[in-house]
Amino acid sequence: MSAPAVPARHHPLTELWSRYRAYRPRLVLAVVMSVVxxxxxxxxxxxxxxxxxxxxRGGDSFVAGVLGVEDRFAQLGWLAALNVVVWVLESASDYAAQVLWRGLAQAVEHDMRVEAYGHVQSLDVGWHEARTTGGTLAVLNDDVNQLERFLDVGAPTIIGLVVNVVLVGAVFAVSSWELTLLAFAPIPVIVAGSLVFQRRLEPLYARVRESVSVLNGTLAANLGGLPTIKAFTAEQRELDRVAAASLEYRAANTRAIRSSAAFVPLIRMAILxxxxxTLLVGGWAALEGRLEVGLYSVLVFMTQRLLWPLTRVGETLDLYQRGMASARRVLALLDEEATVVPGTGTLPGPARGGVELRGVHAGYADGPDVLAGIDLVVPPGEVHAVVGPTGAGKSTLLRLVLRFQDPRSGQVLLDGTDVRTLGWEALRGAIGYVSQDVFLFRGSVRDNIAYxxxxATDDQVRAAAVAAEADGFVQQLADGYGTLVGERGVTLSGGQRQRLALARAILRDPALLVLDEATSAVDNETEAAIQRSMVRVTQGRSALMVAHRLSTVRDADRIWVLDGGRVAESGSHDELVAAGGAYAAMWAIQTGAALAPR
Structure with missing residues (x-):
């Protein structure tokens, strides 16, 4: 699913004018330079x-009357000097206009991309999960670039066309009202045609933007899942899928191009x-003596000057429609509102890591409750685990603690304070998080641990790695802590990534350590290493972990067993095994032991 393409509340240009007030002086100066x-x-x-x-005309010429110079060569000399000044000013103003417009386009592009990305970061995790990464990237990259191209090329062209019509119109109006009407007669046809084409092009270019989002989403998803594609020999099938998305993008562009290209022949007929x-009527007037020869030549040139630039209206309209379609998508993204917003409060004292859930009901979108009336307490300094079958609500519980989402009802508290009242630094700054799907950034091992x-100093980074039992394999890497890891850490094994993620969480020295299936994808040796490090790093801090392998939680102070979104039982490992309930059954399955009959 791509980012929504709903219209902005106002016209995109109005929104941009209001949003980027700081660039108004530069815009005004750019317009002035374009006019000059x-x-x-x-x-x-x-x-x-x-x-x-x-x-x-010699001594009776217009120049002679203005300058009082009768010699023809002297008059031409003055005109030559004026021509030099004009060309210098034209060159200087052209340079200034291009620098200003391009600088403005780059500045707005930069600010809009940074603002849009910052806004995307503030949106809920659930918002991102409901949309493709490629669709969001299409807005942040392609759409912002389209707007930049319009500001760089389209906007100054539009201004030039308007000023050109006004200036040439003034010359015609002063010279001959009859020729003015004849020369300007094609313009209403061009304007009417422009409006018709604009209405036709707008939905076509909206479709272009939607199709490029689908294409980007497909490419991003396939590149991320390339090992799976190869493992299932699905290369041709995925190539066909990308080709289909690319063909749809090409088809959408082709439909838009055909419509915009048809505009130029219409303008050429109007120019003709x-x-x-002007050539015939003006020439007849000059032959009759009703129009000076020099003025007639000016009007013939001016007719070309008036109408020929309008051939660029099609191209400019194309840029305008692409730019506005993209601006609407970017502004629509900026209009998205987060449902999980930070509070402004802080904890009354240093974080201790105590967690409590009171009567919590939670779910996704309009679906049923995933958690239904959960009551759970993790006292400060204790290690608690949450286990249960798939779909029991384990990961949802951790999402509530991290406040990736809010409960439908009930409260989640950190050290007795409702997490909805806390700012992000107060809440998440007190938590170290290790997810099931570890994400490592492109960069060095050190950078990822210190994220x-x-x-943090090098000694602190290494101490965290030692605590997570990661220092041993890091030292064996080509450049040690300076070794670059690939995107998402693909150059490392799953167990190595997990230990680096644990070191990253430890380095933050959190009051509460949250682990989501931290050993689900590691071998027995790595699991044992993580268990040993967990014993060390949980000393003096709280920990809440979700686990599938019960062997990793048997030493927890308390184990909570979820089933169907409710707490089925809780207690220590020995207590739960002795109780012979759901936990005991899971333990028997995982250890291969049969429960003794009661």
Whole structure:
């Protein structure tokens, strides 16, 4: 499922203007430079007309009247000097406009990507689990890039077109109202066509953005699952699936391109009509003596200047639609609201790691309760374990403690304080977490261990690794703690990743250690190593662990057995085995022993 593409509350440009106030002065200056550049761009046609007027009329020319210079060569000299000034100003303003527009586009792109990523980080874990990583990446990367391209190219082009129409229109209006009407007659056709094409292109480019999200999601998922694809010889099947998604993206783009490309021929016909009427009617007026030859040449040039740039309307409209479709998706992402928001409170004293669940009911979306009325207490300094069959609600319980989600009813407390009232640092800063699916970042072993405590010294990092029984294998790596691990730590074994994750949690020196199936995917030797390290690192701190292998929790102070979202029984290992209940049955299955009949 990709990120939603619902429309923003206002037009995207309005939203951007409001959101990025700091860039308004730069935008205004960029617009001014674009206007100056366009004025200078139009001036050579006027200079050409004035030069022709000098050659034809001599002392009666417009330049002679303005400067009071009768010599024709002198008049041309003045026009040549003016032309140099115009070209210098045009070049300077063009450079300034490009630097300003491109800098603005890059700045907005950077700020929007960082803001969007920061917002994505603040959204609930459940929000991410309901969406594909590729879909979110498409918004953070492709959509932000599309908006940057519009600001870099499309926006200055639109401004240039508008200024061009105004300037040329002013020249025509001063020269001949008749030619003004004839030259501008095609423009309503172009405007009407633009509106029609805009309405047609908008849903087409929305579809393009949706299809690229699907394609990115497929690629991201397949790259992450490449070993599985290879193991099941599914390469061709997955290649076909990627090809199908790519074909859909290509088809969506093709439909949009066909519509936008059809716009240019329409504009060319309008240019032909406008240029031909100016050429004929203006020429007839010049022959009749009602229009000066120099002015006639100016108007012929100006007709080309007026209408020919409109051939870029199709391309600009294409950039605009792509940019607005992307902006809507980014703004829609920014409009997503987190349901789990941090509180503002802190713990009354140093964290001790005591956990309590009071009458907790929890579930996912509109589904049934996964936890139904759970009451559980982990006193400070004790090690407690949660066990039970698949689907009993073990991992959901840990998610509530970490506040990845909130209960539907009831309370989760840390040291007697409702976790919903605590800020993230107060809550998660007191917890060291080791997940079942260990995530290691691309970087060195040291960087990964120190991830939760970047300011840790090398001695502290190594001490944590020793406590997690990771120092031995780290020392044998090519560069020791400086060894680079691949993305997600794929260059390490599952047991090595688990021990590094445990070292990362230990280094944070948390009051509460939370482990979710930390030994589910390791061999017996690694399991024994983790058990030994757990005995050491839980001294003086609380621990709450979910485990499938009961051998890893037999020394826990208390074991909670969940079944069907409820606490079926609780007690120490020996007490539960002696009770002959659900835990005893699981223990018998895992050890291969049969329960003695009562």
């Amino acid at each position: 550049n366009k004025v200078m761009d139009v001036m050579p046609e006027l200079i050409i007309g004035a030069a022709i007027d000098v050659v034809v 009509a406008g240029f031909t009427t 939760g405590r970047p300011d």
